[in-house]
Amino acid sequence: MNAVYNSHILKWKNVNWPEEERRLLESIQSCKGKEVLAKVRQGDRLVELPSPNGNFSRRLQLEKINLKAGFDLELITREPCMAGHGQPAVEPERPEDFVDRADYNALQWNGERGTGTLVSNRMRNTPMFFRHNGMNADVMDLYAGQTLFLVLNGGSLEGFDWSRLKKPGICTFGVNNGAHVLRPTFWTSVDDPTRFLRSIWQDPTITKFIPMSHFQKPVWDESKNAISKSQVKDFPNVYGYRRNEAFQAAQWLYEDTINWGNHGKRGGGRSVMLAALRIAFLLGFRRVCLLGCDFYMDDNNRYWFAEQRSKQAISNNQNSYRIMMSYFDELQPHFLNAGFHVVNCNPKSHLKAFPMADLEEELRAAQVDTGATTVGMYVDRYKETKPAAPKPNPPPPAAPKGAAAPKGVSPAYKTSRPAAVSPGSGRRMEAKTLGQMISVIRASPLQHQPFAHMRLESMIPEDIYQELLENLPDRRCYIAPHRTPGAERGADGRLRLGLSSSEISRLQGGQQKFWSQMRTVLHDPRLESALRMAMRSGLRQRFGGHADSLKFQPRAELLHDPEGYCGGIHSGTSQQALILELHLPQDCSQSDSAATRYFRRSESGAFVAEKTLDFTPRSGHAFVAGDSSYHGLESTMTEDRHRNALLVTYEIK
Numbered sequence: 001m002n003a004v005y006n007s008h009i010l011k012w013k014n015v016n017w018p019e020e021e022r023r024l025l026e027s028i029q030s031c032k033g034k035e036v037l038a039k040v041r042q043g044d045r046l047v048e049l050p051s052p053n054g055n056f057s058r059r060l061q062l063e064k065i066n067l068k069a070g071f072d073l074e075l076i077t078r079e080p081c082m083a084g085h086g087q088p089a090v091e092p093e094r095p096e097d098f099v100d101r102a103d104y105n106a107l108q109w110n111g112e113r114g115t116g117t118l119v120s121n122r123m124r125n126t127p128m129f130f131r132h133n134g135m136n137a138d139v140m141d142l143y144a145g146q147t148l149f150l151v152l153n154g155g156s157l158e159g160f161d162w163s164r165l166k167k168p169g170i171c172t173f174g175v176n177n178g179a180h181v182l183r184p185t186f187w188t189s190v191d192d193p194t195r196f197l198r199s200i201w202q203d204p205t206i207t208k209f210i211p212m213s214h215f216q217k218p219v220w221d222e223s224k225n226a227i228s229k230s231q232v233k234d235f236p237n238v239y240g241y242r243r244n245e246a247f248q249a250a251q252w253l254y255e256d257t258i259n260w261g262n263h264g265k266r267g268g269g270r271s272v273m274l275a276a277l278r279i280a281f282l283l284g285f286r287r288v289c290l291l292g293c294d295f296y297m298d299d300n301n302r303y304w305f306a307e308q309r310s311k312q313a314i315s316n317n318q319n320s321y322r323i324m325m326s327y328f329d330e331l332q333p334h335f336l337n338a339g340f341h342v343v344n345c346n347p348k349s350h351l352k353a354f355p356m357a358d359l360e361e362e363l364r365a366a367q368v369d370t371g372a373t374t375v376g377m378y379v380d381r382y383k384e385t386k387p388a389a390p391k392p393n394p395p396p397p398a399a400p401k402g403a404a405a406p407k408g409v410s411p412a413y414k415t416s417r418p419a420a421v422s423p424g425s426g427r428r429m430e431a432k433t434l435g436q437m438i439s440v441i442r443a444s445p446l447q448h449q450p451f452a453h454m455r456l457e458s459m460i461p462e463d464i465y466q467e468l469l470e471n472l473p474d475r476r477c478y479i480a481p482h483r484t485p486g487a488e489r490g491a492d493g494r495l496r497l498g499l500s501s502s503e504i505s506r507l508q509g510g511q512q513k514f515w516s517q518m519r520t521v522l523h524d525p526r527l528e529s530a531l532r533m534a535m536r537s538g539l540r541q542r543f544g545g546h547a548d549s550l551k552f553q554p555r556a557e558l559l560h561d562p563e564g565y566c567g568g569i570h571s572g573t574s575q576q577a578l579i580l581e582l583h584l585p586q587d588c589s590q591s592d593s594a595a596t597r598y599f600r601r602s603e604s605g606a607f608v609a610e611k612t613l614d615f616t617p618r619s620g621h622a623f624v625a626g627d628s629s630y631h632g633l634e635s636t637m638t639e640d641r642h643r644n645a646l647l648v649t650y651e652i653k
Contacts, residue, residue, distance in 0.1 A: 008126075010027065010074070011072070014071075014072065015070060021057065032080065035050070035077075035078040036052060036053070037076045039076065042069065047063040130212060130239065130241070132232075137239050139282075143171065147285065148173055148186075148283075150173045150273075152175060153305070154294030172185050173279075176196060177303075180199060194217075197220075198220060198221055201219050208238045209241055210239075245260070252334065260275045267323070269319075274327070287341045287442050291346065297317045298314060321351075328353035332354065336536060440456055440457065440459050441622070449610060451628055451630075452539075453538075453598065456620040456621055458618050459619065478497045479497065498556075499519040518646075531650070542624055552651065553651050558645075558646060569632040571631075573625070579623055580621075580649075581596070581647050584644040585615055596621065596633060600628075
């Protein structure tokens with residue numbers, strides 16, 4: 001019996017056409033084979049549309065599919081190939097075909113292929129990585145949202161302290177022979193395997209990505225100064241990929257092979273850097289820091305490692321750099337739109353397409369704190385324990401005779417809650433919290449309806465969140481209530497406690513220390529930088545071309561919405577640019593009753609709820625503030641419930 005890979009099926013459930021039209025059409029265009037068939041199910045109605053590429057939305061409407069209601073979609077590709085719909089597979093000798101035929105022919109399907117997998121994103125259309133026997137290796141998004149340090153071997157790295165890249169949490173990607181000292185997490189090449197040191201191939205700790213056609217090629221044996229009998233497929237931890245040589249910026253991130261530049265017939269300009277960036281994106285990394293990205297070479301500035309380069313080779317490299325600069329100018333808007341942020345950590349680099357970043361700050365944000373103790377970890381976390389009897393609160397200290405309490409606050413405004421003891425050092429807490437916040441922001445997708453915003457989950461490390469809840473100040477510590485725009489008349493106003501030094505000083509010692517540390521985190525410029533980068537397109541939509549040059553002033557404060565409070569619908573002010581809110585409930589019991597709603601305004605002027613952001617522990621949201629960023633609380637806090645949150649407002653200086 002011969003098993004044949006005949007069809008590839010892509011399923012979408014409950015399609016929201018207004019929001020997902022572009023993504024669906026891109027997926028349809030990427031389906032290539034002898035025949036493509038779309039099956040659409042809405043309620044009891046099932047429609048089949050052959051060759052769905054042409055005017056798909058109009059064809060759906062003609063088939064009485066309601067585009068305003070959800071529907072299920074199956075895309076079935078018969079005899080998948082590199083050709084278009086209804087065309088035979090591309091013949092290798094066709095001159096206009098820039099798929100690397102050696103890679104393509106090296107890929108042999110083995111065994112029976114399952115179909116009908118429900119996909120999570122459009123990159124699941126086609127397998128991207130393979131073992132030497134052609135079996136699919138699914139490593140997509142294994143590092144979703146993480147930061148990667150891509151080392152590109154420029155002469156600026158001569159004398160670099162490689163131990164800086166060996167700390168916990170630091171993922172590195174090397175190319176070519178630069179890996180012989182770095183020993184990176186990942187490595188790739190595009191040239192013949194005999195050009196690279198055998199020790200790289202031998203190292204099982206390096207995950208290696210190579211063109212499919214290289215599996216059957218030998219490597220170089222330096223000890224014998226001869227070609228080895230061992231082939232690439234004989235070495236550990238190696239994955240293959242298929243290349244193409246037709247650069248197209250608009251589809252570069254999502255095409256079914258990995259582009260590394262243009263064929264000579266298309267003007268040339270190929271580089272392993274392109275392959276490395278695409279692989280990084282496929283692995284799920286969403287922030288890539290470039291090291292050694294000099295984009296310049298002469299007789300005195302070659303590679304950081306020993307290697308001869310002829311004048312012709314230097315000239316060829318310089319020409320490649322020039323072409324690559326134009327590639328990256330084209331790619332950068334697509335990178336930003338996909339939430340893929342590339343930064344250059346070499347201030348002297350000739351590549352200007354990507355923003356500059358400080359390497360030390362990037363390393364600090366990516367590093368994982370390993371300072372916690374293992375003592376007490378081997379316990380049953382789910383075993384019910386009898387809670388200790390609460391200790392009676394001591395009476396609050398009386399204010400000095402004749403001293404006036406702050407406006408709107410009882411004279412006994414010092415908290416009567418015992419201050420929690422911090423389990424770790426302040427710097428460790430700050431670094432851990434800041435690192436997690438930045439990682440979550442970088443990994444969270446930017447959404448544009450009804451206005452630019454991000455939903456944020458797990459923003460605060462769990463142990464620090466428990467400490468935060470224990471350190472929430474007593475209600476009497478908050479200053480006079482102020483009314484949120486649109487709040488109901490007669491309702492108690494929202495209470496606030498700014499995290500300025502003067503306001504924190506009203507707290508007791510343990511709480512003073514904790515909230516001073518939290519203020520340091522929330523006012524850190526790296527947090528602002530992460531938010532600005534993640535919401536760049538939304539900021540540009542509001543402020544235009546000068547959005548990147550605006551200076552912001554962060555203002556952090558604690559919010560307490562008491563019983564009876566109902567925050568009405570309101571928008572941002574002209575001075576506000578970004579707003580970050582972190583939810584601080586004890587549990588999930590208020591997920592809906594205390595949720596924030598986003599609204600749009602209809603033509604009649606009425607507010608229409610577009611999105612609900614559940615009020616759950618450690619969650620939050622951020623949005624670009626403006627005159628159309630309508631948001632608010634629809635529910636009123638009940639008698640026995642209240643709402644705590646952290647708010648950071650970035651105002652224009």
